[in-house]
Amino acid sequence: MSYEFDWSVLWTYRAALIEGAGMTLLLSLAGLGGAIVLGVLAGTGSLSRRAAMRGAAILYVEGARNVPLLVHIYVWYLGFSSLRLPAFWCASFALAIYSGAYVAEIVRSGVQSVPKGQTAAGLASGLTPRQALRHIVYPQALRIVAPSLAGLFSQLIKDSSLASVVSVAELTFQAGAIEGVTFRTFEAYIGISLVYLVIVTAISQGTLLLLRGRAGFFAEPS
Amino acid sequence: MHFEIVWNNLPYLLQGLMVTLETAGLVIVGGTLLGIALGVARNARSRLLRLPAAIYIEFIRGTPLLVVLFIVYFAVPALIGFRFTAYQAAVIGFIAFITAYIAEDYRSGLASVPRGLAEAGLASGLTPAQVLFLIVLPLAVRRMIPTLFGQFVRLLKFTSVASVIGVTELTGAALTVNAREFHPIEIILFLGGAYFVLCYLLSSLGRWLNRRYAVRV
Numbered sequence: 293m294s295y296e297f298d299w300s301v302l303w304t305y306r307a308a309l310i311e312g313a314g315m316t317l318l319l320s321l322a323g324l325g326g327a328i329v330l331g332v333l334a335g336t337g338s339l340s341r342r343a344a345m346r347g348a349a350i351l352y353v354e355g356a357r358n359v360p361l362l363v364h365i366y367v368w369y370l371g372f373s374s375l376r377l378p379a380f381w382c383a384s385f386a387l388a389i390y391s392g393a394y395v396a397e398i399v400r401s402g403v404q405s406v407p408k409g410q411t412a413a414g415l416a417s418g419l420t421p422r423q424a425l426r427h428i429v430y431p432q433a434l435r436i437v438a439p440s441l442a443g444l445f446s447q448l449i450k451d452s453s454l455a456s457v458v459s460v461a462e463l464t465f466q467a468g469a470i471e472g473v474t475f476r477t478f479e480a481y482i483g484i485s486l487v488y489l490v491i492v493t494a495i496s497q498g499t500l501l502l503l504r505g506r507a508g509f510f511a512e513p514s
Numbered sequence: 515m516h517f518e519i520v521w522n523n524l525p526y527l528l529q530g531l532m533v534t535l536e537t538a539g540l541v542i543v544g545g546t547l548l549g550i551a552l553g554v555a556r557n558a559r560s561r562l563l564r565l566p567a568a569i570y571i572e573f574i575r576g577t578p579l580l581v582v583l584f585i586v587y588f589a590v591p592a593l594i595g596f597r598f599t600a601y602q603a604a605v606i607g608f609i610a611f612i613t614a615y616i617a618e619d620y621r622s623g624l625a626s627v628p629r630g631l632a633e634a635g636l637a638s639g640l641t642p643a644q645v646l647f648l649i650v651l652p653l654a655v656r657r658m659i660p661t662l663f664g665q666f667v668r669l670l671k672f673t674s675v676a677s678v679i680g681v682t683e684l685t686g687a688a689l690t691v692n693a694r695e696f697h698p699i700e701i702i703l704f705l706g707g708a709y710f711v712l713c714y715l716l717s718s719l720g721r722w723l724n725r726r727y728a729v730r731v
Contacts, residue, residue, distance in 0.1 A: 295592060295593050295595075310595035350572035354710075354714075355710065356712055357713075358667075358671075358709060358710040358717075359671070359706045359713075360671035360672070360673075360674035360675075360685070360709055361671070362674040362675055362677070362678075362685060363674060363685065363705055363706050363709060366685075366689075366702055366705075367702055367706070370692060370698035370702060371698050371702040371703075373698055416699050418642075426609055426637050450576075450577070450578040450579070451578070452578075453579075453580045453581060454578075454580055454675065456580065456638045456677050457580075464578065464580055464581055464584075467581075467584070468584075469719075471588070476591055477588045477589045477592040478585075478592050480589075481581060481584050481588065481589045482585065482589065483579075483631065484581060485573070485576070485577040485581050485582075485585070488576055488577055488578060488581065489572075489573065489576035489577065491574060492575075492576045493725040
């Protein structure tokens with residue numbers, strides 16, 4: 293083995309790494325926001341009494357889930373190239389639509405796990421079906437699915453590395469740039485994989501803390 | 515719409531499809547075997563086995579697939595001075611990646627095997643290795659069929675990432691055709707449709723196997 297390690301490049305190019313990590317987070321948050329909107333709509337829709345609604349939700353979930361994320365990115369980047377969307381939005385839309393299908397499955401299982409009596413009681417006390425869903429079912433479902441949602445967010449952050457393929461300057465892209473300047477291939481890629489590890493671990497540990505703490509949104513009703 | 519573009523380039527695209535299928539096949543077999551081996555190590559009694567396995571699983575599960583591929587294709591060769599072809603790097607990278615996830619799934623498969631069965635095996639005179647291979651593994655793996663096929667479908671989609679390091683699998687072939695013809699909508703519709711069919715078939719196979727072989731408790 294003749295390779296001499298030089299980990300100092302990570303410190304020298306820390307600005308690029310921090311910028312890349314910031315872009316990764318921004319991209320993941322944009323993707324997560326869209327995925328939650330799509331996922332709540334499709335997840336609730338797949339439990340609807342109307343067949344058309346169920347059909348549309350299932351079509352979306354199966355269509356989005358069974359196609360690779362990279363292809364989703366190319367749909368926006370190449371397929372709709374006449375729209376000239378910035379690469380950041382191509383990647384965000386792709387992440388939102390792809391992950392939205394997984395959120396839909398999580399939402400569906402969450403809503404199904406809330407006892408039927410809860411909705412019935414809400415309706416009996418004079419709430420409209422929409423109010424019952426919003427004020428009774430969703431809050432209870434959220435507590436149940438919070439760990440799965442956190443897992444999905446970690447997955448989304450890792451998936452966002454594919455945005456580097458359409459040259460969004462996120463973490464993986466920056467590693468390539470650092471490698472191009474310094475030829476420190478090993479340090480650059482191991483370095484960013486540790487950054488991903490830190491981000492993903494922070495999210496999973498943070499959720500655990502949130503869930504364990506009794507304050508705020510996730511507290512059990514007393 | 516000019517779907518004759520897809521038709522005219524079909525032989526080339528099908529070649530790409532064959533590479534995708536071959537990659538997925540190799541990785542499914544290699545990843546499942548190594549993943550279960552890693553899972554056994556992760557749940558072993560010896561700390562010497564457990565700890566390295568745990569570190570490996572945590573590292574891979576915290577790292578994006580693309581970065582794992584870059585490490586295998588660019589970083590490891592810088593270290594050992596030997597360069598894999600893009601295809602070899604992709605297969606090794608995918609196996610290295612999916613192994614960690616399957617090992618983690620094995621834990622829940624193992625948890626579903628009642629302890630009493632293993633104890634009964636030991637009490638009746640089987641060696642620990644016999645208990646593992648004849649009693650625990652067959653039951654755990656049959657319990658794992660749905661999650662395993664979930665991983666396989668994920669993996670089939672992930673093979674598209676190999677195009678980034680220059681493997682001409684299905685996505686790579688489609689991008690090449692698009693670079694020559696520039697009819698992105700038709701080509702991407704074909705590409706998405708092809709993956710959809712493949713993934714759908716694979717998950718249907720998983721459901722069928724699960725109906726047939728699942729352990730009912």
